[in-house]
Amino acid sequence: MAADRVDGYLRFRNVKKSYDQKTLVVKDFNLELAKGEFLTLLGPSGSGKTTVLMMMAGFESVTSGDILLDGNPITRTAPYKRNIGMVFQNYALFPHMSIAENLAYPLKVRKKSKAEIAERVQRYLDLIELGDFGNRTPGQLSGGQRQRVALARALIFGPSLVLMDEPLGALDKKLREQMQLEISRLHQKLGFTVIYVTHDQGEALTMSDRIAVFDRGVVQQCAAPDVLYEQPANAFVADFIGENNFLPGVVTRREGDWVRVRISGGGEIEARCADCGDVGSDCLISVRPEKLFIEEAGHDYDNRFGALLKTRLYVGDFIRYFFELDDGTEVVVKVLNDHAAPELSMSEKSLLLSRRRDCFAFARK
Numbered sequence: 001m002a003a004d005r006v007d008g009y010l011r012f013r014n015v016k017k018s019y020d021q022k023t024l025v026v027k028d029f030n031l032e033l034a035k036g037e038f039l040t041l042l043g044p045s046g047s048g049k050t051t052v053l054m055m056m057a058g059f060e061s062v063t064s065g066d067i068l069l070d071g072n073p074i075t076r077t078a079p080y081k082r083n084i085g086m087v088f089q090n091y092a093l094f095p096h097m098s099i100a101e102n103l104a105y106p107l108k109v110r111k112k113s114k115a116e117i118a119e120r121v122q123r124y125l126d127l128i129e130l131g132d133f134g135n136r137t138p139g140q141l142s143g144g145q146r147q148r149v150a151l152a153r154a155l156i157f158g159p160s161l162v163l164m165d166e167p168l169g170a171l172d173k174k175l176r177e178q179m180q181l182e183i184s185r186l187h188q189k190l191g192f193t194v195i196y197v198t199h200d201q202g203e204a205l206t207m208s209d210r211i212a213v214f215d216r217g218v219v220q221q222c223a224a225p226d227v228l229y230e231q232p233a234n235a236f237v238a239d240f241i242g243e244n245n246f247l248p249g250v251v252t253r254r255e256g257d258w259v260r261v262r263i264s265g266g267g268e269i270e271a272r273c274a275d276c277g278d279v280g281s282d283c284l285i286s287v288r289p290e291k292l293f294i295e296e297a298g299h300d301y302d303n304r305f306g307a308l309l310k311t312r313l314y315v316g317d318f319i320r321y322f323f324e325l326d327d328g329t330e331v332v333v334k335v336l337n338d339h340a341a342p343e344l345s346m347s348e349k350s351l352l353l354s355r356r357r358d359c360f361a362f363a364r365k
Contacts, residue, residue, distance in 0.1 A: 008071065009035040009193065010161065015065035017051050017217075026051050027217040029065070033195070038187055040196045040204040043214030043240070052214075053163050053197050058082055069160055085154030085162040085192075089169040091146045093138040099149055100125070100134035106157045124152040127186070144175045148182060155192060164196045168203065180206050201241055205229065213237050234275050235362040238286045245292070245331050247285040248364065254279055259361045261285055265325025267305035271359035282364040289334035291358035294321065294342050295351045302356035307331055309348050323352065 010033040017026040026048045033039055041049035054060035056067060058079030067075050074082055086092075093102050103121045112120075125131045128148040130141075138146050147167060154162055167183075168176045184207050187194060198204055204211050205225040212222040213236075221233040232238035235246070249263035259273045261283055269285050276283040293301065307323035310330075319341050321333040331352065335341050344350060 009033055009037075009069070010195075011066075011068040012052075013066045013068070015052070015055065015067065016063045017048075017055060017060065018063045021063075024063075025217050026055075029219065031212060031219070031222065033193060035070075036191045036193055038194045038196065038207060038209045040198060040208040040211045041214060042198060042201060042204045042211050044199060046216075047214035048217040049197050049212075049214045050165060053165055053195060056161070056195060057084055057086060057163055083157075083160045085157070085159035087147075087150050087154045087162065087164040087167045089166040091138065091150045091170075093146060093150060093153070095138055098135050098137055099130065099141070102138070102149060103153050103156055106153060110157055120156055124156050127189075128152045128182075142175075143171050144179055147171065147179055151183065151186065155186070155190065159192070161193050161195065164194060166198055167196075168198075168200075176200075176203070183207060205241070211241075213240060215240075232274065232286070232360065235284055235286065235365075238274075238360065238362065242288060243332070243334075244286045244288055247287070247325070247329055247331070248327075249283055249285055251276060251279050251281050251283055251361065258356070259283075261361055263305065263325070263329075265305070265307075265327045265329045267303075269303045269305065269354075269359055270356035271361040272357065274360045275363050276361040277363060284362045284364050285359055286362060287354050287359045289320070289332040291354055292331070292333045293353045294333055294335070294344070295353070301353035303354045303359065304351055306349055307352050309344050309346060309350055311346070312344070323350065 012029050012031045015026060015029040016024055018024050029052060041052060043049045051060060055062050058077065062075050066073055100121050103124055104117050107117045107120060125134055130145060130148060168179050171179060180203060208225055210222060210224055211228055213220045213228065215236050221228060221237045228237060228241050232241060238244050247263045247265060249261040251259050252262050253260040254273065257273055259271055259276060261269050261271060263269055263285060271285050307325055309321060310324050311322045313320040316337065318337050319335050321335065323331040323333065325331060333352065
């Protein structure tokens with residue numbers, strides 16, 4: 001699927017990549033970024049997202065197509081001439097240098113004056129809240145501190161673009177969340193343009209202006225985080241972004257953008273048609289666990305279907321109820337853990353409810 005047109009600051013035009021001249025790992029990639037945008041490339045391992053990043057950096061050649069940065073073609077430009085900053089998962093700091101020397105290195109390479117180097121190094125140390133750590137070595141810092149230094153080193157010379165390849169992958173959950181906020185804070189303050197690669201959907205949803213979801217070398221959808229979550233283009237995106245229930249069925253009626261589907265687990269559901277076929281075609285209804293409700297009185301819902309409670313999982317701030325339809329399909333309902341959370345008996349038949357705007361019908365492939 002073609003990505004949304006945004007701006008001409010960074011452009012990928014029909015970019016393809018093959019390592020053996022037979023199989024394409026990136027297929028006809030087209031994308032435009034606005035200056036200052038934070039774009040995340042998201043997808044499973046082997047989907048092509050890191051290959052796109054490496055082609056952008058110049059570490060991988062482009063089989064065909066063009067990449068333009070600020071109107072200038074860079075497809076055949078050497079990596080060191082692209083004015084691009086990079087942040088890696090393993091920090092890539094020089095262990096024998098102090099933190100200040102690590103930050104000064106890209107400025108020395110660009111032959112900046114000693115006074116400018118000293119001023120800029122201190123400014124960026126203060127920016128990442130490590131103002132008094134300039135004389136320490138990377139080995140004397142925590143993982144989160146080292147990643148902040150790596151980020152500052154990628155920004156200190158004023159790059160046209162910053163590429164981040166799984167930069168938080170080596171950190172534990174708490175540090176990851178702290179660094180997500182730190183990167184977002186710096187991006188908002190400095191306004192640099194970012195291409196960020198991750199397989200962590202929560203990270204992508206939290207930090208990005210837009211997300212390009214990859215599968216087998218093809219962008220399935222490129223949109224803002226809320227659009228991806230609330231209006232997935234196909235079953236792959238619906239499954240990869242967040243959690244979803246998928247109910248198999250057959251289209252029985254279609255009116256404009258809406259369809260009625262007879263689900264194999266019993267009952268009929270009205271839903272938005274995403275990429276499903278006409279009447280008589282097989283499809284999958286997707287509905288997120290938090291968009292399903294259990295026998296709520298006094299509310300107007302479009303869809304109702306019966307399900308058998310199999311188990312209940314207490315997670316702390318919410319409760320997960322696992323139901324089973326007549327055809328064996330599992331359905332999960334996520335309920336906030338408060339006084340309104342229903343108390344149900346195991347193997348009890350319940351009525352599950354949803355609004356049709358929260359249900360999507362996808363082609364069953």
